[in-house]
Amino acid sequence: MQKEIFLLQLVLLFNYYILVFPAVLTHTAGSRVLELSDRFLEAHKDGQWLVMLYAPWCAHCKRLEPIWSHVAQHLHATPIRVGRVDCTRFSSVTTAFKIKVFPTILFLKGDQKYVYEGDRTREEIVKFALRLNGxxxxxxxxxxxxxxxxxxxxxxxxxxxxxxxxxxxxxxxxxxxxxxxxxxxxxxxxxxxxxxxxxxxxxxxxxxxxxxxxxxxxxxxxxxxxxxxxxxxxxxxRFPTFPKVTKTNINELFLTKKNLVLAVVEENQLEEVAPDMLEFRDMVESVIKNKRNKYHDHFQFGWTGSPNLANSVAMMTLPIPSLLVINSTTHHHHIPDDDTEKLTPYVIELFLEQIRNEMFMHFQRYGGNNWLVRSYRKWFETKTILISMWKGNPILMMVLLGLPFGFLSLICYGICCPDLLDASDDEDENIGTHHMKND
CATH class of the missing domain: 3.40.30.10 (Glutaredoxin)
Structure with a gap:
């Protein structure tokens, strides 16, 4: 009798779990991430959720998967439930939350929805969730x-x-x-x-x-x-004095309405910086650390380990390392006339003073935000991506570019060749008729 009562209690507990958490189907193998379905739409206002909306074919989503497992593990002891939704299977979730890019990270708390736009690291994502938790x-x-x-x-x-x-x-x-x-x-x-x-x-x-x-x-x-x-x-x-600037946070830094002073260096795959570039980065940082009262109200300093990000802004290939100053309001940028080797804290200060006082007669500002500049920037970014892909895998690039060209050639052949054949038939008939008349 006691055994039957115990089994009945287990069944009731299981049914309660299904009713309270209808969106949760199973845990991702080897992690605490909850696999969610479209029934998540009925339960997302119950409690607090940190959810990744992804597509299996997305390369960025695949890179985020191991990080997402660590996030779920770190937040396991909190009231925040960490899950993910395959938007290729449950398109209604994509429509309901108006998802346009993959992956998208959402924090949901009742009727409130927050979109994460920071760096995709475990530390930053966890901080984002903990800030919104309370x-x-x-x-x-x-x-x-x-x-x-x-x-x-x-x-x-x-x-x-x-x-x-x-x-x-x-x-x-x-x-x-x-x-x-x-x-x-x-x-x-x-x-x-x-x-x-x-x-x-x-x-x-x-x-x-x-x-x-x-x-x-x-x-x-x-x-x-x-x-x-x-x-x-x-x-x-809300930003550190000298943060690392990436594609995900540069637009947030622009919201400060300051000039962004960017030390451009290059990181390897292990996110390590060469000693000479590290020395240059530290020199730029020393300017704001030693003269904070003088420059903090007008300039936001930072550094980037991605030269492509700086090249996209400058619309040219910058030397590494280099210094780039971006006006966050007009999107104009400034580059020192001096070579990188000649840049010292004193020279950088003179350069910043000219920008702050709008003394543009000594150097030229570039870029902007008009339609012509935006179009050129898009072209430059596309060209840079194609060149990078060609250097990385030329055979794949030949296939990617060759297939569309091949299909286009077949379409053109199918359109043009029938007309040529019909024309040849008409000419043959006319020739035969002409000979008959002569006879």
Whole structure:
């Protein structure tokens, strides 16, 4: 009797699992990733989901698969469920979430939907999910918590003071908007203690590179001015002082409305940089580290290990290493006249001063964002991709280019040749008739 009751309980528990989680079919082999079907549309508002929408034929999706398994493993102890949907089998999911590219990473929380646009690394994806897991602003009640936060996060915003007043309301509003991009905290002076330099409250800081930078230059009596200033400050400070720039985050960096100073080097397949290029990158970084007060408001510094990204912006093949400055508003770019070997911190500072003061008589700006430049950039990118493919596998390129040309030739032959044959037949008939008349 007890055995029958036990079996009945197992059946009921299994049925409950099916009813509560109808979208979950099975786990991906060897991982904690949930394979989801189109029934996920009925359950995605239940709890929190981190979902990858993919296509089996997509090369980028295949590269993301092992990373996605690590993400699921890391988030297993949290309320976030990690899954994936094959959009070639369940096209209704693609339509419902308006998916245009693969892979697309979504964080779903009730009626809210967030699209991940950062680097596809385990660390960054996990941070993205953990930021959205909690409220927009998390309260810190223990001094010891700051040691853990600083150890796990290299950048966060901190409001010190009571949860009331103009600054708090604006801070909470902006934190809600930027929750997917940064961590936002609130605490009190007695809790913050020695972790942040608090003289008066309310106070607002950003923590990065092991330093706190204060939000200043605002008048709390002018709410509109504070709102605009705070939004601009958070939008600019949510990036490290010298981040790595990739295809996925360059557009986010453009939102700072600053000039992007880019040190262009080249990484190998192991993401290693040669010593001479590393020295050049460190020299560019030293300019913003030593002259932050002078250049931080006008320039966002960074570096890239992908020369193709910089070449696409410059629409030419740049020497490696090199320096490129991009105007994030007009998309014009500037290249120093001096050779890379002659660039020193002092020369770079003179170059930046000319850009900041719009002294373009000494050097020319290139590019822009008009239709002619955009068309040329598309052509340059296509040409670069084709050349790269040819160098990598010329036989494959011959096949890819030869097949369309062959089909086109057959179509042209089928269209043109029947007319020629018909014309020949007509001529033969006319010749025969002519001879008969002569006879």
């Amino acid at each position: 409220p927009p602003v998390q309260e810190i009640t223990k001094t010891q918590s700051f040691d853990t936060i600083k150890r796990e996060q290299d950048l966060y915003f901190l409001y010190v003071g009571n949860r009331a007043g103009v600054l708090w309301e604006l801070y909470h509003k902006i934190a809600n908007k930027f929750q997917a991009h940064a961590f936002f905290y609130q605490s009190h002076p007695n809790v913050v203690n020695k972790h942040a330099p608090v003289d008066n409250t309310p106070a607002l800081f950003v923590y990065k590179e092991n330093l706190h930078y204060n939000f200043t230059g605002h008048n709390l009596s002018d709410t509109k001015q504070v709102n605009e200033t705070l939004y601009k400050w958070v939008n600019a400070e």
